[in-house]
Each structure stands twice: as C-alpha cells, then as structure tokens.
Amino acid sequence: MPQEWANLRKQSQSQSNPQSLIWVVSPYQIPPAKVTPLFDIALYFDELALARGNRQVSDQLGRYLLYGEAVTSTHSQLSG
Numbered sequence: 840m841p842q843e844w845a846n847l848r849k850q851s852q853s854q855s856n857p858q859s860l861i862w863v864v865s866p867y868q869i870p871p872a873k874v875t876p877l878f879d880i881a882l883y884f885d886e887l888a889l890a891r892g893n894r895q896v897s898d899q900l901g902r903y904l905l906y907g908e909a910v911t912s913t914h915s916q917l918s919g
Contacts, residue, residue, distance in 0.1 A: 862906045863906075864904045864906050869881050869884065
C-alpha cells in the first residue's frame with residue numbers, strides 16, 4: 840500500500856496539469872510520512888487516541904481523515 844501512495848503522488852506531480860490529490864485515510868492504512876510531507880498523519884491519529892483515552896469512540900466522527908494537498912477551499916474537496 841505505501842508504494843501505491845507514492846506512485847499516485849509521483850504520477851500526479853508529473854502531469855502537465857497536476858491534480859491535487861485528496862485521500863480518505865483510516866488509522867489502519869496510513870501512508871508513509873514522505874508521501875504526505877505537509878502533515879504527519881500517524882501523529883494525528885496517535886494524538887487523537889490519547890485525547891480520547893478510554894472513552895467510547897464515535898462511529899461517525901473522527902474515524903477517518905480527509906487529506907488534500909494545497910487546495911483553495913474545503914468546499915473544493917467536498918464537492919468533488
């Protein structure tokens with residue numbers, strides 16, 4: 840899986856009109872840090888787990904992370 844992330848990122852950057860990548864990330868399949876250099880996804884999920892402690896986790900909130908590179912607005916991520 841990590842190699843797939845790297846290949847997608849490399850492919851996107853090599854296009855004449857590069858597309859911003861938007862990924863839905865779960866704590867069970869985190870891309871390597873070199874693929875997402877602008878945000879430490881593993882640290883995010885670690886800190887989230889620490890903040891939650893032993894409390895029950897919501898099935899709907901905070902399970903996944905929407906990761907996108909250099910987008911102009913949240914709306915552009917959600918409307919795609």
